[in-house]
Amino acid sequence: MVAADSERPKDPAVRMFRRERSVPLRGSAAALCNNLSVLQLPARNLMHFAVVHGPSAQLLSAAPEGVPLAQRQLHAKEGAGVSPPLITQVHWCVLPFRVLLVLTSHRGIQMYESDGSIMVYWHALDSGDTSSVFLFHTQYRLCLLEELLPVATSSVWEGQEVIQGVLVLAAGTWTGRVLVFDIPAKGPNIVLSEELAGHQTAVTDIATEPAQGQDSVADMVTADDSGLLCVWRSGSEFTLLTRIPGFGIPCPSVQLWQGIIAAGYGNGQIRLYEATTGTLHVQINAHARAICALDLAPEMGKLLSASEDTFVHIWKLRRSPESGYIEVEHCHGECVSDIQVCGARFCDPSGSSFAVTGYDLAEILRYSSV
């Protein structure tokens, strides 16, 4: 028997979310994890979406009702090889003074202005640390990027305080390198400033949270193919706070909220950890297949999980007022019939709407709460 989700009885006839008008795509979504990025621009009454199709990524903007307005396709930089390189991820990185669009492939990292019109930076992944062609072709599974709200750097130039953003990208090599870039407020002077070691296999996702000011509060979590999570604190350099070992299952998606790490695994489980200590506090048997995406609505602490099992679930995270322990409650489940979901994002900071992409599906499905 299934227990009630929360204290008040829920009327099963009341649907919390309804399908909105879909946004059509030029090309279907590829079977990658985290294959949807959303840029919310409430001031301009616009929403931007980005989806990887394969050798190209599609950017499009839509009005709130889902009416598509403009679209653009981006490609990975060509190089030697049998076929055009495949894009592994496309994502908007929101810094307070600037938004960058980052596109990754096996060749390297391409950064654009937010509308994708101008490429401002290109970082080629070298094969320097590989010893054979075999490795060069395979494990540059370039993944994830996330944004970090600005670190007011104390490394000043000419006496002026320079506010910079720090952009952290993970290059998924066998060594699991995590690359840290310094981003200026304007222009292409993007500089690779650090390489973090902590992972032995391909890094799959990164999550960040603004530093809370206390010494021991974590700022960043990186996850990899073996399920290992590394918890980092930012500063003039990143320091490794703690490691949360995996259990042989990849962790394709991770989120960080108020010191709570939410990790989604290839066996359908979501685990919630205390970021500073790495202690496991919640284990959810959430899905029947691999989880492909997690997203957070920070205003309400809502967590979105999407999986290849065709389901999308919404959860509410909170801390118990008495013990301070992490608790979770299931809010809503949605079945996207016959679609192997590959990307899902909230479309507003309170989590009252979300969008979903699926493998082989040439549209973005949208849902909003009633």
Place this chain on the structure above:
Amino acid sequence: MSVRTLPLLFLNLGGEMLYILDQRLRAQNIPGDKARKDEWTEVDRKRVLNDIISTMFNRKFMEELFKPQELYSKKALRTVYNRLAHASIMRLNQASMDKLYDLMTMAFKYQVLLCPRPKDVLLVTFNHLDAIKGFIQDSPTILNQVDETFRQLTDAYGSLSAGEFQLIRQTLLIFFQDLHIRVSIFLKDRVQNSNGRFVLPVSGPVPWGTEVPGLIRMFNNKGEEVKKTEFKHGGNYVSAPKEGSFELYGDRVLKLGTNMYSVNRTVETHMSAASKNLTSQTQENITPNPLAKEELNFLARLMGGMEIKKPSGPEPGFRLNLFTTDEEEEHAAQSRPEELTYDIINIQAIQDQQQKEELARIMGEFEIKEQPRQSSSKGDDLLAMMDEL
């Protein structure tokens, strides 16, 4: 993407090809003593399967296949199967070969999509190999070849991590992206919808290593469980009964990859109405004919390793029709949507002279000479050929 995908792709597609050919040959089978000279017999069927299987599992060929490499284009792969299908006395017209390839690809796409765990694609491959061994029970040499391939698979994939299998799965799905050909046997069995999408069930056993969704457990700082709640997942799942065997012999548990064709089920494909998202496919077909140099090298190496048995003596090739009648086959050839055409490599367009000669030599043996007569029986073809002498 993964560089270890090609052996799995090739062996599973090859397995499906054999299922279909076997079914088709059986459907046209006449008992040996009653058969006229122009009809397929059991002996012919076994011979065709033996020839194809022994070519497929040829040691040199397998060596090339297992080398770490990217997946090549659909066009290149199609050429390899074209060659393989003609490894014996059997001949296929373009339309039948197209249909065969459609069926093969949709079947394996379905199997990859429905694999519970990414690692289960290996069990699907073993299912195909088990069935292939059933086709050649009377030939110990070929059986050895297949067992050898089994060992190669275990060596190459046995110790891969879950993450690496997930990458292989993604690589395969990218290869099959945007293929939505409707197959009548799938439509009848309700595993495919009328829009070409496969049905993804939300019930049944969960993958091995996954828990049935619904449980939330909360722990304190010491790791002790302090609370347990449930939520309504929405699916109807049960625990996995047991794990499939990865040994040379064993119960695979998984049914994906076993032979779903039987003599009585004719297999038709419908060319689905052109869908809008064919950008990637049309791009591949629009690309100028000369394949990338690397692809041509790959083909030359791979097919060079294929030892095709030429029909000995004056024996001509016999044509197999994948449709019910010749008229149907002819109609299918003419009405195939443009964007779903599989281009055959035009050797003349190849710039590199040496490569051109090499490929021409390898491929020249199975060029299908257009038969002037439209009959489907072996005898008529024979007569036609004798007329031309």
